[in-house]
Amino acid sequence: MARIALQSVRKSFGYHPVLHGVSIDIEDGEFVILVGPSGCGKSTLLRMIAGLEEVTAGDIRIGDRVVNDLAPKERDIAMVFQNYALYPHMTVAENMAFSLKLAGAPKAEKDAAVGRAAEILGLAPLLGRYPKELSGGQRQRVAMGRAIVRDPSVFLFDEPLSNLDAKLRVQMRGEIKSLHQRLKTTMVYVTHDQIEAMTMADRIVVMNGGRVEQIGRPLDLYETPANLFVASFIGSPSMNLIEGEVARGDGRPLFRTTDGLALPLPDGTNAAPGRRLVYGVRPEHVAPAAEADADATATIELVEPTGAETQVQMRLGEHLATGTFRDWPIGRPGERIGLRLQRDKIHLFDQETGERLDAARPRTAGAAGRAA
Amino acid sequence: MAQATSLAPGKSPLVEPAAQSRAPARRSGGLRNIGRTWPVLVLFLPPAILLFTLFVILPIGEAGWYSLFDWSGYGRPDEFIGLKNFELLWRSGAFRTALTNNGLIIVISLALQLPLALWLATLVSHRIPGATVFRLIFFLPYVLADVAAGLIWRFIYDGDYGLVASIASLLGFETPYVLADRTIAIYAVLAVIVWKYFGFHMMLFIAGLQSIDKSLYEAADIDGATGWQKFTNVTLPLLSPTIRLSVFFAVVGSLQLFDMIMPLTGGGPSNSTQTMVTFLYTYGITRMKVGFGSAIGVVLFVICVTLAFGYRRIFMKND
Ligand SMILES: Nc1ncnc2c1ncn2[C@@H]1O[C@H](COP(=O)(O)OP(=O)(O)OP(=O)(O)O)[C@@H](O)[C@H]1O
Numbered sequence A: 001m002a003r004i005a006l007q008s009v010r011k012s013f014g015y016h017p018v019l020h021g022v023s024i025d026i027e028d029g030e031f032v033i034l035v036g037p038s039g040c041g042k043s044t045l046l047r048m049i050a051g052l053e054e055v056t057a058g059d060i061r062i063g064d065r066v067v068n069d070l071a072p073k074e075r076d077i078a079m080v081f082q083n084y085a086l087y088p089h090m091t092v093a094e095n096m097a098f099s100l101k102l103a104g105a106p107k108a109e110k111d112a113a114v115g116r117a118a119e120i121l122g123l124a125p126l127l128g129r130y131p132k133e134l135s136g137g138q139r140q141r142v143a144m145g146r147a148i149v150r151d152p153s154v155f156l157f158d159e160p161l162s163n164l165d166a167k168l169r170v171q172m173r174g175e176i177k178s179l180h181q182r183l184k185t186t187m188v189y190v191t192h193d194q195i196e197a198m199t200m201a202d203r204i205v206v207m208n209g210g211r212v213e214q215i216g217r218p219l220d221l222y223e224t225p226a227n228l229f230v231a232s233f234i235g236s237p238s239m240n241l242i243e244g245e246v247a248r249g250d251g252r253p254l255f256r257t258t259d260g261l262a263l264p265l266p267d268g269t270n271a272a273p274g275r276r277l278v279y280g281v282r283p284e285h286v287a288p289a290a291e292a293d294a295d296a297t298a299t300i301e302l303v304e305p306t307g308a309e310t311q312v313q314m315r316l317g318e319h320l321a322t323g324t325f326r327d328w329p330i331g332r333p334g335e336r337i338g339l340r341l342q343r344d345k346i347h348l349f350d351q352e353t354g355e356r357l358d359a360a361r362p363r364t365a366g367a368a369g370r371a372a
Numbered sequence B: 001m002a003q004a005t006s007l008a009p010g011k012s013p014l015v016e017p018a019a020q021s022r023a024p025a026r027r028s029g030g031l032r033n034i035g036r037t038w039p040v041l042v043l044f045l046p047p048a049i050l051l052f053t054l055f056v057i058l059p060i061g062e063a064g065w066y067s068l069f070d071w072s073g074y075g076r077p078d079e080f081i082g083l084k085n086f087e088l089l090w091r092s093g094a095f096r097t098a099l100t101n102n103g104l105i106i107v108i109s110l111a112l113q114l115p116l117a118l119w120l121a122t123l124v125s126h127r128i129p130g131a132t133v134f135r136l137i138f139f140l141p142y143v144l145a146d147v148a149a150g151l152i153w154r155f156i157y158d159g160d161y162g163l164v165a166s167i168a169s170l171l172g173f174e175t176p177y178v179l180a181d182r183t184i185a186i187y188a189v190l191a192v193i194v195w196k197y198f199g200f201h202m203m204l205f206i207a208g209l210q211s212i213d214k215s216l217y218e219a220a221d222i223d224g225a226t227g228w229q230k231f232t233n234v235t236l237p238l239l240s241p242t243i244r245l246s247v248f249f250a251v252v253g254s255l256q257l258f259d260m261i262m263p264l265t266g267g268g269p270s271n272s273t274q275t276m277v278t279f280l281y282t283y284g285i286t287r288m289k290v291g292f293g294s295a296i297g298v299v300l301f302v303i304c305v306t307l308a309f310g311y312r313r314i315f316m317k318n319d
């Protein structure tokens, strides 16, 4: 087990910069997930931790050692690859025992280690098979088994579930999570699937374009996204975002768009009239309301029941908005519907910088009452 | 010369396409399948059998028949001598030298040429700048016509004007007449063979190496493998189908060796660099003993077929 500390880590391939100074501290035993859109540098960062890519600048520490110049095998890590990278000419048992074989471990020790890992992952009946004789999920498990056998202080995963079908993915998600709870080893996990990140991680690192956008616990990212990118990346369906500016309403400030929409600002919003903002509210914080209570009125465009809830696409002025409704006799496309926004769940971002307006944090709402 | 072609030993691999084309029909045998496969059989089998008979069975049978005669190639073969040609062959010292030389060529191919080709392939298969240039340079000798290569090296080895002579005199050695020396001529030939064909095997190996998943090496890095351990535990096992193919080509190729030897040494001096095919040509064709030549062809054919099929059966059954 070990902490990992990344300090202003940079990476360029040739003259092409990919990571622009990434700093992350990962606690001992923590399950951290790197998430972000394709090409943002997640795999590169993970491979740098593993020692498969050189560090252009900055420091990577595992435990108390700077490992920048250490070979992968000296870093006490194990990695699970997206395509599993199982040795095709070795049986499951040989695959799992390979690292011990290289280290010259006696047979008894190898058998014990493989047996232990096989038991944890339910691989015992498959030990004599070759990778090509296994299903995707089984291969995935063997790849994890190979990592467990090494008994590393850090596990690294690069999109380990992306080759599996949806159902198996959910199952393996649970297995990896419980593996973490059982082994209590530091794990760094890369995915571009924000649901995977939300359900599994102790903390999530949201990356974009070679930079860290935000680091936090899943619910923190959900409740207080630090900027527009995180706001739109985390959450499914994603947050409704509408551009406009602060306007003086009768008595309290309002948010007004160019197409004449007027939306309520949360209490204690710290923004001068005329300031250009992006107004955000998640679909699940929009509710149908009677005309009298409604903050706005929209036209229904599309109704998609998913069972437990119903997703409704609506036209709000010139904007498209999504609502996730639980139980309400929702109208049909073309009908008008009154909407009420949950006041303490409204997010405001600066239009220029994309940064979150501090005063809009639900936790601190009402702390600063400069509404003039 | 037409006889020589039909006797040519290296045609044995030709046997296989025809054999294979029949195999699926046999395999998918079940009664229900016959209804669907018989048009295929009728359409494709007769031409295959015809061609196979015309170009493989008949010439071989003919050679077998001629080998029983003392025949110059003109007129009708009428002097039947039974197995006398084979007996002559067995007692010929030159033929035994040719056999030994072929064996030596195979040994050198396997022990020197293939490892060299594999080593170079591992060096130039990386996507580093300049690698492709080296790949091309190493492949050039193979592209060269065999006859041209033989001629070129004859000049290089020339004791009076050749490169070897110049280098030797530059270093202050006595100029060696490499190709005129009975004891070393064969080694000079072997050197040319390695030079000529390693590029071909290197290309095979490069293709094989590039089909190995790079992440396996990364996994091995993380598992703690050294460079040598990666080579023995990942590269070699995953390259083994390519290696077996390469060995197959080396063996068959060495049995066919002819074009390059003729301009280089012509089998001399005193038969010391004969191979089976140059021996066939020298003693069977140029001396107008077509019956004797046919006997050589038959022996060569038997050796080739035994080696080729035995090899495939034992080593390449899973490929
Ligand atoms: N070996 C390389 N040489 C040059 N550029 C590279 C190399 N590897 C990655 N890159 C570039 O670095 C950037 C980040 O790549 P990386 O693989 O880390 O993305 P990622 O976040 O893992 O994306 P994905 O979700 O698609 O796997 C990409 O723009 C990619 O083109």
Ligand SMILES: [Mg+2]
Pocket: A042, A043, A044, A159
């Ligand atoms: Mg990736």
